[in-house]
Amino acid sequence: MTGPSRRTLIKGLAVAPAASLIGMPMIARAAEIELKYGNNLPLTHPLNIRAQQAAERVAKETNGRVEIKIFPNNQLGGDTDMLSQVRNGGITFFTPSALVIATLVPVAAINAVGFAFADYEQVWKAMDGPVGAHVRAAIEKANLYAFEKMWDNGFRQMTTSGKAIEQAADMASLKIRVPVSPLSISMFKALGAAPASLQFSEVYSALQTKVVDAQENPLPIIQVAKLYEVQKSCAVSNHIWDGFWFIANGRAWRGLPPDIQKIVASAINDAGVAQRGDIKSLNETVQADLQSKGLAFNKTNPDSFRAKLRDGGFYKEWQERFGAEAWGLLEGAVGKLA
Numbered sequence: 001m002t003g004p005s006r007r008t009l010i011k012g013l014a015v016a017p018a019a020s021l022i023g024m025p026m027i028a029r030a031a032e033i034e035l036k037y038g039n040n041l042p043l044t045h046p047l048n049i050r051a052q053q054a055a056e057r058v059a060k061e062t063n064g065r066v067e068i069k070i071f072p073n074n075q076l077g078g079d080t081d082m083l084s085q086v087r088n089g090g091i092t093f094f095t096p097s098a099l100v101i102a103t104l105v106p107v108a109a110i111n112a113v114g115f116a117f118a119d120y121e122q123v124w125k126a127m128d129g130p131v132g133a134h135v136r137a138a139i140e141k142a143n144l145y146a147f148e149k150m151w152d153n154g155f156r157q158m159t160t161s162g163k164a165i166e167q168a169a170d171m172a173s174l175k176i177r178v179p180v181s182p183l184s185i186s187m188f189k190a191l192g193a194a195p196a197s198l199q200f201s202e203v204y205s206a207l208q209t210k211v212v213d214a215q216e217n218p219l220p221i222i223q224v225a226k227l228y229e230v231q232k233s234c235a236v237s238n239h240i241w242d243g244f245w246f247i248a249n250g251r252a253w254r255g256l257p258p259d260i261q262k263i264v265a266s267a268i269n270d271a272g273v274a275q276r277g278d279i280k281s282l283n284e285t286v287q288a289d290l291q292s293k294g295l296a297f298n299k300t301n302p303d304s305f306r307a308k309l310r311d312g313g314f315y316k317e318w319q320e321r322f323g324a325e326a327w328g329l330l331e332g333a334v335g336k337l338a
Contacts, residue, residue, distance in 0.1 A: 031059075031067035033260065035252075037093035038076040038085065046278035047095065047151060047244065048072050054271035061263045068093075068264075087144065092252050095244040097153050098135075099181055105138045107326050112240045113318060114187040115306045116334050117155075120280070123241050126333035134329055135245075143250040147265060149272035150245055152279040154218035155238040159227060159295070161213050165235035167301045168192070168308035176214040177203055183318070184240070190312035191305065204230060216240075219286040228295040237300045246272060310338070 037055075041047050048070065055068035076082055076091060079100045086094040087104075102109035110131065117123045126132065127150045136146040158165050158176070165171065171191040178184040178195040188195035196212050206212045207230040215227065216239065222228065246268055253261070291297060309315055315338035319327040331337055 031064060033066045033256070035066065035068045035092040035264075036071065036090075037068055037095075038071040038082045038091045039095045040074045040079055040082070042073050046275045046282065050151075050271040050275040050278065051268075053274075054267040057267040057271075058264055061267070062260060066260055066264065086247060086249050087142070089249045089252055091249070093246065093248050095151060095246050097242050097244055098150075099179070099183070099242060101139065101245055101247070102183075105135070105142055107138050107322055108135050108245070109181075109183050110135065110322050110326055110330055112181075112183055112242055113330065113337070114183075114190075114239055114309055114314065115237075115302050116330060116337060117238070117241050118302065118334070119238075120276075122334050123243075124276075126330060127243065129333060130329040131326070131333055134326055139245065139247060140250065145248040145250050145253040147246040147248070147268050147272070149269040150243040151272045152276045153242045153244055154220065154279055154283060156216050156218055156240040156242070157222070158214060158216045158235045158237050158239065159222060159231040159233065160235075161207065161210075161230065161232050164233040164296065164298050165214075165237065165300065166298060167304040169304070171305075171308075174214055175212045176216065177206055177212045178216065186317065187239075187309065187314060190309050190314035192308070192312075200225075203227065207231060218242075219283050219290065222295075223286050223290055228290050228293045231295065233296040233298060234290065235298055235300045237305070238302070239305065306337070 037051065039047060039051070043049075051070055055070060058066050058068055071091070076085060079096055082091065082094045083096055083100065083104065085091045098108050098111050111123070111127060117126070128148075132148075132150060136148070139146040160174070163170060165174075168191055171188070171193045174193040176188060176193050176195055177198045178188055180197045180199070185195050185197060196206075198206055198212070203215055204225060204227065207215060207227065215231070216237075217225075217227070222231075222234070256264070287297065319338045327338070
């Protein structure tokens with residue numbers, strides 16, 4: 001969404017009650033069904049803009065019977081808190097990243113296998129296809145419902161204050177900050193780097209004081225956190241892709257009438273597909289902005305990284321952890337890895 005329509009939307013949201021961001025001026029009566037949705041992103045992020053549109057569509061198509069109340073920007077707590085709330089029914093919907101829900105459903109992290117996806121075409125082939133279906137089935141076993149279409153959180157890129165990273169050999173002994181994630185730590189160790197797990201709040205100062213020399217994140221995060229001030233170059237590595245699962249409390253979802261389920265699922269899935277396009281456009285804009293601020297960009301040789309991970313036993317280890325079935329589905333979408 002751009003131009004006046006986006007400004008109008010954001011202006012409207014700003015004057016809405018904090019607990020509810022959905023306005024339905026044409027509907028006088030109270031909704032029969034209220035569905036609470038929590039997430040960790042600001043209102044201006046494409047995820048919330050598209051979720052708002054989905055909520056308005058649901059209100060219209062149900063003639064006001066259903067109201068989705070959106071609680072953005074960690075209003076209901078952090079990721080761990082909201083995952084707990086959606087499990088116990090405190091909230092109806094939550095959008096955890098795959099790495100967050102993997103703490104409950106380990107196979108959900110399979111989309112974050114290093115250098116698995118060459119591009120978005122492969123991502124959506126896998127996640128809209130057999131890989132996504134396999135993960136959704138695993139999520140359902142945790143008494144949660146996952147909507148069919150995954151939302152985009154973007155590819156992660158590597159930045160450094162020293163030599164530009166172009167191939168796997170450039171990773172040797174590189175002190176790089178990584179999230180507190182077993183998959184990320186395992187990958188960077190296999191690449192020969194020296195990964196350090198730090199909370200995100202510590203990243204800027206760690207780079208500034210040379211505790212670490214490099215870090216990795218999606219471009220919008222690099223922009224917002226102003227990491228370009230303490231980094232010199234960015235390797236477009238696309239080494240990990242992560243997305244958001246739009247999930248619902250299983251009992252609450254099964255309790256909705258079938259006609260309501262159909263309307264809500266259609267609105268949320270369509271909004272998710274639209275949000276993917278938003279993120280793609282945003283990334284292109286962000287790169288240009290970061291370049292204007294002095295961050296140099298370079299391409300990488302993904303084949304050298306995959307070969308290093310293969311030789312280091314990374315793919316074999318995670319094939320065993322995720323299981324033959326899930327791994328086979330992933331390789332069916334991206335080609336041979338292990």
